[in-house]
Amino acid sequence: MTETAEQILVVDDARDIREPLGQYLKKQGFRVRLAASAAEARGIVETARIGLVVLDVMMPGEDGLSLCRWLVARGGPPVILLTAMADETDRIVGLELGADDYVTKPFNPRELLARVRAVLRRAPPSAPTLDATPRRFAGWTHDPAGARLRHDDGREAELTSGENRLLGLFLDAPRTVLDRSRLLDLMAGREAKAYDRAIDNQISRLRRKIEDDPKQPRLIVTEWGGGYLLAAEVEAAQ
Template sequence: MTEPHILVVDDARDIREPLGTYLKKHGHRVSLAPDAAVARETIANGAIDLVVLDVMMPGEDGLSLCRWLTGRGGPPVILLTAMADDADRIVGLELGADDYVVKPFNPRELLARIRAVLRRVPPTPLATPTGRRRFAGFVHDPNARTLAHEERGEIVDLTSAESRLLTVFLDRPRAVLTRDQLLDLTAGREAKPYDRAIDNQVSRLRRKIEPDPKRPTIIITEWGGGYRLAADVTALDEGDPAAAPAPSPAAGEET
């Protein structure tokens, strides 16, 4: 069984937090946002499978955020609307919302509608970058799933999971990424709540790139926060000789 990641966007704390608790109790991973700005940041930093979105919010309203979401290709949206707002419901559906629920609502009905939308919307495939990139004396090739050490002339093989994890860090150098964000960005809807596999993957990756894995200087632990790639990242052109693999491979772990 997989656990979709739901984002609840509502400025009313007495709706947002109990709804988040209810959805978690029924097997979903949940993020909460009190406004559109926090919602945009949450979506940018993690793979969200569905957004439950209040229409009436101060600042940027739900219809504007819905337009932005559908314009960039998802995730699917269920609108929360006031009973009298027929026009909002119609406009929301015209903007591309997948469903709507009228306030006050029964959480069981909303849960059923979430499940129905997710059944008909396929999971968003995870992006697979193809370009080689340099960081901390290494060149990462996501196609070959290898790391070439520029000074030692070694090639280190990566498992597919390690290569995906490294790609996520290289996409966001020096940004602190929580375990939930790393799970979302590497596993998407397949991620399970409270999964600690990320810690194991980080440890395995450190053994391959850190001079001293017990005292890491490349992938840093942010206590209470997550992990951070403490290195600059440079994209390499296909014709760059530094992007070519080194000649003498070193043993690596199998997939």
């Protein structure tokens, strides 16, 4: 298993399913994160680079369908639902919400593995590969290959795939206004939904990681008319 392996998030309130499934996926070469609730899963997705989510539908509190809706709305990773054998309605609703596949409980781990690999194979590629050259701006160093940010003061942040690509686009064109339609075109892949709020949400999350005060941003600023601009000088990192 390497740092370049896809990272799978398993979300299930049942420990006797969540942990053995996590161990099985690790043995198949994936990196794995585990969450026992939708709230815990949201925190992981906000801060980690997740390639696919295996999501139980029936959970106490916020259920899997609600979390699936949130993941799809934010342009998140592909989702495979775990549903009860009799709950055909949940499977239909989940697919209508944007889930990529489902597996019914009880399931054979080998079947789930096959579906995981199939979904990852058909996930739309993000458009042009990011430049892997680390770059500096406003005290931050962006490592696109590792999807990480490091600040001169010691702060670090892990970026999701969408945040990593979005920041790369701004670093490619510092002090240049990029409107939403242009950003949507450049983002491509799952991260690019056909509505402006997808970009606004990505911007908000990125600001929380790099701005001293996200409510009064000084690095990624909003320009009149629906665009954004990186207000910083950019240079190659030594």
